[in-house]
Amino acid sequence: MAQIQSLFSTRPVPVSDSTVSATYVAVTLAATVALTFSVAAHAQQRAVPITIGPQPLSDALLKLGQQTNLQFIYQASLLQGLNTRGVKGTLTPEQALDQLLSGSSLRYSRQGNTITLIQRAQPQVAATAAAVDDVTQLGAIVAETYADPGITEGSGSYTSQAMGSSTRLSLSPRETPQSVTVMTRQRMDDQGITQLSDLVQQTPGLAMDSAGNAGSDSSMIYSRGFEIDNYLIDGVGQVNSNYSSIFQTSDMALFDRVEIVRGATGLMSGLGSPGGALNMIRKKPTQEFQALAKLEMGSWDHYRSEVDVATPLNEEGTVRGRVVGVIQNNHSYLERLREKKRIFYATVEADLTPSTLARMGFSYLEDNITGHARSGRPGFFSDGMRTEWSRSDSAAADWAFSKRRNQSFFVSLEHRFENDWLVKGTYNYASSRYNEVIGYAAGGYPNRESGQGVSIWAGRWAGKPRQNSLDIYATGPYTLFGRRHDLVVGATLTHTEEATPTYGLWRFNGWDGAISNIDDWDGSTPGAPVNPASGRMHIREKSASAYITTRLRPADDLSVILGARMTSWDNDKRNYDLAGAETSAVLQAEHDKLTPYVGIVYDISKAWSLYAGYTSIFKPQTYQDTSGNYLKPLLGNSYEFGVKGSLLDDRLNVSAAVFYLKQDNLGVALPGEYAPNGNSAYESVSGARTRGFELEVSGEVLPNWQLSAGFTRSVSKDKDGGVLSTEVAQNVFKLFTTYHMPNVGNGLTLGAGVRTQSAIYQDGRGPNGERFTQKGYAVVDLMGRYAITDKVSAYVNVYNLLDKKYYSGVGTAYYGAPLSMKVGLDIRY
Known part of the structure; x- marks a missing residue:
């Protein structure tokens, strides 16, 4: 139990280090308090449990309005003959709506609690009940958004509905003719995965031959018996044949998910390992205000703090921002x-x-x-x-x-x-x-x-x-x-x-x-x-x-x-x-x-x-x-x-x-x-x-x-x-x-x-x-x-x-x- 006891180790720490650590913790706590006050100034929609099964799209929107208090405005003919595979998970209303509309030719805009559905071929119109003929109101969408269908943040899931790391086409895992795994935000949070080496150790099909410290050139990632040296961020390859191990230093706090392709990936990377590739997808700003603060301690004097704030930057929500900060000190x-x-x-x-x-x-x-x-x-x-x-x-x-x-x-x-x-x-x-x-x-x-x-x-x-x-x-x-x-x-x-x-x-x-x-x-x-x-x-x-x-x-x-x-x-x-x-x-x-x-x-x-x-x-x-x-x-x-x-x-x-x-x-x-x-x-x-x-x-x-x-x-x-x-x-x-x-x-x-x-x-x-x-x-x-x-x-x-x-x-x-x-x-x- 020595390792657990070391979590509460009382061995001396140099004054400069303890002072720095205390400062970092204080900064993080201050940021958390600031976030608390910020919440009072921001109207927001938090992620909530949503369950909607496969059904006609019009019925699905009715249920989404009932579960989230949104109101929908649309021409009834827009939804005629359209069906949806449904949605389930802990999601914001807009994340749920993006999944319901996935694969259709519809887009939407938002004003307050009202959503307006329109065809992609039409310009955005601030529609109202009086301005639209043959309009049905279900209960409440308006600022147009094009969400990444593969986003896993807030889904609560260990899988994703879409990924493009194999062919660049946005396909579901079942539609992709290759072995793929998505390490979601929920799973990274559950397992405390903060480093790329942690992720590799937990990902099916990957193995790590660590003959030295993580991130060194003697710490190699393998898939199907071959070393992986294809590291991508948002689908763009990180190239340095002289020293590709430097890319192992990545911290997972920056990413919504990691898409892992096993097998040859030449279509995406051209000159690539036959073993596979790791595609790290950055976090993006959100339509609604959200904030996260983490304070963590662990064995061998491990201390880590994270702050993650995403918010619209104007009243219409057409400009959005996100900031992530991490501080970590640890022995081993x-x-x-x-x-x-x-x-x-x-x-x-x-x-x-x-x-x-x-x-x-x-x-x-x-x-x-x-x-x-x-x-x-x-x-x-x-x-x-x-x-x-x-x-x-x-x-x-x-x-x-x-x-x-x-x-x-x-x-x-x-x-x-x-x-x-x-x-x-x-x-x-x-x-x-x-x-x-x-x-x-x-x-x-x-x-x-x-x-x-x-x-x-x-x-x-x-x-x-x-x-x-x-x-x-x-x-x-x-x-x-x-x-x-x-x-x-x-x-x-x-x-x-x-x-x-x-x-x-x-x-x-x-x-x-x-x-x-x-x-x-x-x-x-x-x-x-x-x-x-x-x-x-x-x-x-x-x-x-x-x-x-x-x-x-x-x-x-x-x-x-x-x-x-x-x-x-x-x-x-x-x-x-x-x-x-x-x-x-x-x-x-x-x-x-x-x-x-x-x-x-x-x-x-x-x-x-x-x-x-x-x-x-x-x-x-x-x-x-x-x-x-x-x-x-x-x-x-x-x-x-x-x-x-x-x-x-x-x-x-x-x-x-x-x-x-x-x-x-x-x-x-x-x-x-x-x-x-x-x-x-x-x-x-x-x-x-x-x-x-x-x-x-x-x-x-x-x-x-x-x-x-x-x-x-x-x-x-x-x-x-x-x-x-x-x-x-x-x-x-x-x-x-x-x-x-x-x-x-x-x-x-x-x-x-x-x-x-x-x-x-x-x-x-x-x-x-x-x-x-x-x-x-x-x-x-x-x-x-x-x-x-x-x-x-x-x-x-x-x-x-x-x-x-x-x-x-x-x-x-x-x-x-x-x-x-x-x-x-x-x-x-």
Whole structure:
């Protein structure tokens, strides 16, 4: 119970830190009080429980008016013959209305408590009962809005009704011919998911090989046996082949949801991992005022505060804004590891006309870590036997650190035409800065008696990458052979540039990295080597692609999705000495590479669909072999077949899929061998095959019962039948469920989850080539939340309830987190 007790630790904290923490808490409390007074000055509509089943749209609007006290004005002919799939969840009235109208040609405007429905082809009119002929009033809509149908905030659900991360068409999960998962805002809140690494550990089908601290280049995300390095924000790729791990630093407070696509994603990203992609969707302003404040504390001196305020900025609600702020300080179960995070996000959107929406925003993230390590301590003694360290024993030198900054600015403009077509353009500028001094005790193997034989790997890298990206697309319906179909065409340009000093790595003249006795090492000796800049490196990475995707509807129950993306990519990396003379240059370039995509979805009933999907794989690789040569691009084909169901009025999604991938030039790490740059060396394997299947269920099983569960089996083999990627679990099962009891006090929610995986191993890790193995294991988590009032809730999350001890990767002794907990207050208006 030491970890739980550490939640209330009384060990001394430096005065400056405690003062800063107290200031942060005071600021957050002050902000909360300010929000309380703001509520009195804002008329608002809060999220409320809404239940409307599939039925004619006119009947559904009548029920929505009864449940929310809205009044609707519309011409009766507008709704003739229109039906809706219904809506269920804890939603604001406008979120419910957006779902009811999804897929129709209707839009609306709002004045007070009155909603006016009009055809998209008509200009917005401030209609009144006297001005409209043949008008029916149901009880109460007016400022026009175009809501994202995939928004999960306020839904209370573990699934989403729409997502576009696979094809860019706005499709429901059942209509998407690929395995997809949506990590909703509700589930992130329930499980206390604040970091991207937390999300990956809880997402079905994903695995994390953490051989070092989260966010380091030795902490990798896998899907179907392949590393994921495709990170997108609002559908726009984050490109930095030199150091893609910096994108793992993302904090989930900024996002409404994360859409995870498993399998090849070349249609969306052009040059992409065959394993999948993570698309993080930013929070947006809301039509009504809402505010959130969180105060949280946890094991190992974890303190976190959040403020999130969204509000209309003018009386008509045509200009809206949102601000998010996060402060986090924490130690760790690992000695010497300490983290400080500061996050700010602001966004504003405006209805320039009834059909034109402009949005802009800015985000800032600061992440400082001391006691940072790329691995754990050695996994073997010098005699070939396994070591057995305490989970708190760190490999980090006390002078090792990681500092990261990221600033991002984005602006978008979208216009809806009278024919229901949408054109949208987004420009994004991101500037990052990282400075990491490396020092970790993983060299050699300790003598069992003396503790000698271990040395420190040391070095430094730093950089200031900047990315400019422009994404433009148009999407809408068209008619062919008397039937309605969907089309999206677009283009994406990215330019990433980085100028950075270069430093020495691993070994230094006049510096001895040997540790006298690892058993009583405190991280202070030896000191950091003298490591001034030895030169500079300049990197330019450019990508340009154009794509087209159409969903053909040859029959009511059949969809055929055809797509293609043409991509050109250049990565120019040059090194210079201090005098400015070029010492080396590497140019990787691929031009006009075509990525085709075919998907077929057949509806066997209103609830069930069969699907098949195909796409090709093309991905340039930045892995190097032992001679420093870059591997040739990864080539291959991906096939997927499955069945999907949308049950219980679309509140529950289920799926089953089988997949097969064929790859050439697959990069496979060579244990214990290194490239000239100090990174692990790789070799190309041709004729590799990956086979597997996935099962997943997510959503509301019964009223108030949310569930997410998934099982994945994936096996990769070379052409001779040898197993590849043994460091990634072949079998992964994840489950999390909550049940809400509204009649217990003001409301009680209890939840539990389990994460299990099969054994992982890697050969050649010991002094005599011994195999490093982590047997299969299971980790159990719990949560609870109690509504003290209708606005204030208390919550608790317990992680690794059974205190399971396990390695989170193979190669060195880096352990997963032991038993821990977080408690907090959630205040919402």
